[in-house]
Amino acid sequence: MQIDLSGKTAVISGSTSGIGLAIATGIAMSGADTVINGRNQRTVDEALDTIRGHAGGATVRGVVADLGTLIGCEALKKAVPDADIVVNNLGVYGPSDIFATGDDEWERYFQVNVMSGVRMTRAYLRGMMERRWGRVVFVSSESALNIPVNMLAYGFTKTAQLSIARGVAKYAAASGVTVNAVLPGPTLTDGVRDMLKETAQKEHKPIEQAADEFVVAHRATSIIRRAATPEEVANMVVYICSPQASATTGAALRVDGGVVDTIA
Structure with a gap:
């Protein structure tokens, strides 16, 4: 299968390391004009060098913005007015049970993990629907289904992403835009x-x-x-962003190594 994203513009949030960087690298290698994002100019520049090292000749640039805030999302939208592919990868995680997590921490998880994806989707979805082609991907987690008691706020936000992805997919019905969630396991x-x-x-x-x-x-x-390796997760995301995945939407696609113990 030859995935060709030439002529498409892709924005990947939180993409200076880990799964996000692997996704950005895979998408750039498939020919898309690729926009990466981070909060720090140094890490953005290092990520750009990494991607260019793997995808020689790729068109790739970075936008420094904190997408856990409305101001940051607006800044990225101003820098990149239109996109055909949006991968909502930005997320934070850490130990936090019900007693250890204060209101401010709940709010931080919500703003970074949930609202960043809501805002980025809202920024680009209308243009995708008007052009009759687009891809939106939420990078969720197996923790959305296997809620970890010691990472409760994180698990909650990952479950929320599944609901949002399904709802947006239904909103974009018959538009040529697909919206999916990908659920990595331990990576x-x-x-x-x-x-x-x-x-x-x-x-x-x-x-x-x-x-x-x-x-x-x-x-x-x-x-x-x-x-799993970040690249193994990225392979699923790159496929979901491809023209070949045009009949897959509203799905929660697991790349969890079989951790979620269910056949459905």
Whole structure:
């Protein structure tokens, strides 16, 4: 299958590292004019260098903006007036049970993980529908279905993304615009590497081994019995953004290694 996104403009939020960077790289390699986003000029510049190293000749640029705020979303929209593909990848996570999470923290999770995607979708959906082609993807998580008790606010926002993606897909019915959610499972991102670094050093083992052991211990239903790579998640997103995926919309597509223990 040859995925060709030439002539399309793609915006990927939170794309300076991890899954977002892998998605941006895959989309750029498929020929789209690719816009990455982060809050820091240095990390944006480093990500641009990484993408150009993998996708020589790709048209890629960065916009520095905090998309967890209305002002940041408006700044990105001003910098990129139209887009054919929007990948709502921006998100924060961390330990937070019901007693450990204050109101301000609930609000932060909501604004960054949920409202950033709402605002970015609202900014570009109308133009997509008018042009009769578009792709919107929400990067959710298996935690949307397997709500983690020690990451409650995060799990809540990931479930919310599924509802929003389904509702927007129905709103855009018969328009040529598809809207989907992708649910990664445990993935060896930079954040996970940092989380496991101390354990790996203490036990004198590679980060990859520590990650796989973490999956086995804490996600016992995993079928692949290891952490996924950001590129494995990105492959699904790139496909969903392609013309070949034109009949897939309103879906919650799992790239979770089988962690969610259900056949439906």
